[in-house]
Amino acid sequence: xxxxxxxxxxxxxxxxxxxxxxxxxxxxxxxxxxxxxxxxxxxxxxxxxxxxxxxxxxxxxxxxxxxxxxxxxxxxxxxxxxxxxxxxxxxxxxxxxxxxxxxxxxxxxxxxxxxxxxxxxxxxxxxxxxxxxxxxxxxxxxxxxxxxxxxxxxxxxxxxxxxxxxxxxxxxxxxxxxxxxxxxxxxxxxxxxxxxxxxxxxxxxxxxxxxxxxxxxxxxxxxxxxxxxxxxxxxxxxxxxxxxxxxxxxxxxxxxxxxxxxxxxxxxxxxxxxxxxxxxxxxxxxxxxxxxxxxxxxxxxxxxxxxxxxxxxxxxxxxxxxxxxxxxxxxxxxxxxxxxxxxxxxxxxxxxxx
Numbered sequence: 532x533x534x535x536x537x538x539x540x541x542x543x544x545x546x547x548x549x550x551x552x553x554x555x556x557x558x559x560x561x562x563x564x565x566x567x568x569x570x571x572x573x574x575x576x577x578x579x580x581x582x583x584x585x586x587x588x589x590x591x592x593x594x595x596x597x598x599x600x601x602x603x604x605x606x607x608x609x610x611x612x613x614x615x616x617x618x619x620x621x622x623x624x625x626x627x628x629x630x631x632x633x634x635x636x637x638x639x640x641x642x643x644x645x646x647x648x649x650x651x652x653x654x655x656x657x658x659x660x661x662x663x664x665x666x667x668x669x670x671x672x673x674x675x676x677x678x679x680x681x682x683x684x685x686x687x688x689x690x691x692x693x694x695x696x697x698x699x700x701x702x703x704x705x706x707x708x709x710x711x712x713x714x715x716x717x718x719x720x721x722x723x724x725x726x727x728x729x730x731x732x733x734x735x736x737x738x739x740x741x742x743x744x745x746x747x748x749x750x751x752x753x754x755x756x757x758x759x760x761x762x763x764x765x766x767x768x769x770x771x772x773x774x775x776x777x778x779x780x781x782x783x784x785x786x787x788x789x790x791x792x793x794x795x796x797x798x799x800x801x802x803x804x805x806x807x808x809x810x811x812x813x814x815x816x817x818x819x820x821x822x823x824x825x826x827x828x829x830x831x832x833x834x835x836x837x838x839x840x841x842x843x844x845x846x847x848x849x850x851x852x853x854x855x856x857x858x859x860x861x862x863x864x865x866x867x868x869x870x871x872x873x874x875x876x877x878x879x880x881x882x883x884x885x
Contacts, residue, residue: 639770642743645735646720646772649703653710653719654694657686688714688790689803693885697798704736708748709756709797711763713860715790716776720746722763722795724754732766742766743773756795756802759828760857762819767862767873774862777875780809784843791848793858793877801885804858804877807849808839813870818859828854835876849878 691714700707706723713719725731725747732744748754749762765774780786787806795802812818818838822831832851849855856879865871 638741638743639768639772641739642735642741642768643770643772645737645739645741649700649721649736650719652696652699653721655712655714655719656692656694657688657714689792689881690883691794693794693796693801695796695885704738706731707736708754709795711746711860712794712796713777714792714794715786716779718774718776720765720773723747724752725750725764728764743768746773756797756856756858758856759822759854760831760859762859762861764861767864774860777809777860777862778864778873780806780875781811781840781873784841787841788843788845793860793875795858796885798885800882802858802879803881803883805849805880806841806875806877807844808835808841809873809875810835810838810840811864812838812872812874814872815870816872818874825854835874849880851878855879 691712693710693712695710697707700710700721704721704723706725707721708724709722711718711720711722721736723731723736723745728747728750731747733740733742734744735741736745744766746763746765748756749764752758752761755761767773767778768775787809791806793804793806795804818831818835822828829851858877858879860875862873863869863871864873
């Protein structure tokens with residue numbers, strides 16, 4: 532039973548037990564303890580929160596799995612694309628490089644076939660020691676006496692015999708000027724007169740388009756070899772054709788000592804040059820510069836002999852005091868389109884009848 536203090540409008544407990552309950556309830560509330568009946572509600576709220584957390588965790592796991600599947604799907608797609616692109620790229624590369632190889636092969640073959648046909652107009656006769664000995668043996672057999680036979684004479688490498696149809700070559704190409712022959716490295720080609728040093732870069736002797744081009748006389752020479760220094764140009768072909776074998780001198784010093792000559796064959800005679808220098812240089816080198824007078828000639832000879840890689844060159848093999856005409860063979864070296872050049876130079880020793 533409760534009474535009301537109307538004066539203060541406060542509710543007072545009627546008995547001490549009720550007061551204790553109220554005090555107990557009040558103290559419990561201050562300590563955060565829910566009144567009777569709230570505990571079950573709190574447990575339900577806790578369960579709800581835990582369920583929500585579990586739901587969020589499941590959603591998170593689901594999202595992560597979905598992301599993983601998406602990443603894996605993208606990887607598979609990327610792998611599938613690469614799996615397709617790599618063989619395709621390799622196939623296209625094979626076609627391209629195969630096509631380039633075939634093109635180069637056909638170009639080389641066409642040039643080789645053309646110049647092989649020209650060989651019938653250029654015949655060099657030079658007996659070997661074996662051939663000379665065989666002839667001596669035949670002479671012994673015929674005479675029946677070995678005592679009457681002289682010992683075989685060494686081959687005269689300085690005076691080979693040439694049978695060249697100059698008229699036929701001139702008829703094929705009106706720019707024909709001479710035949711160049713370098714026996715140590717088996718070079719034998721007709722030489723044409725170039726009007727601008729570009730005309731025959733990719734044009735053969737018969738006038739066909741081909742990257743092998745021709746062996747051509749420097750346009751500045753104006754068709755003449757009667758200069759103190761005359762340049763002849765040719766490509767450094769990978770198969771060794773044209774001037775592709777010149778670099779063999781650099782690889783083997785003994786070649787120039789075995790047969791040190793360059794022959795320039797013209798209708799008026801055979802011009803023999805003694806090789807005295809070869810080396811690598813570039814297009815900006817002063818060796819391409821003109822010189823004037825005896826002093827200019829002497830300075831030029833000092834320059835090119837100093838640059839030379841011909842280490843076994845016999846000293847005084849060439850008498851430069853007489854200032855003989857020089858013949859300079861120039862070809863490209865190194866990567867295609869580069870500025871490096873390989874040079875072989877000879878000095879005129881003799882002109883003899885063809």
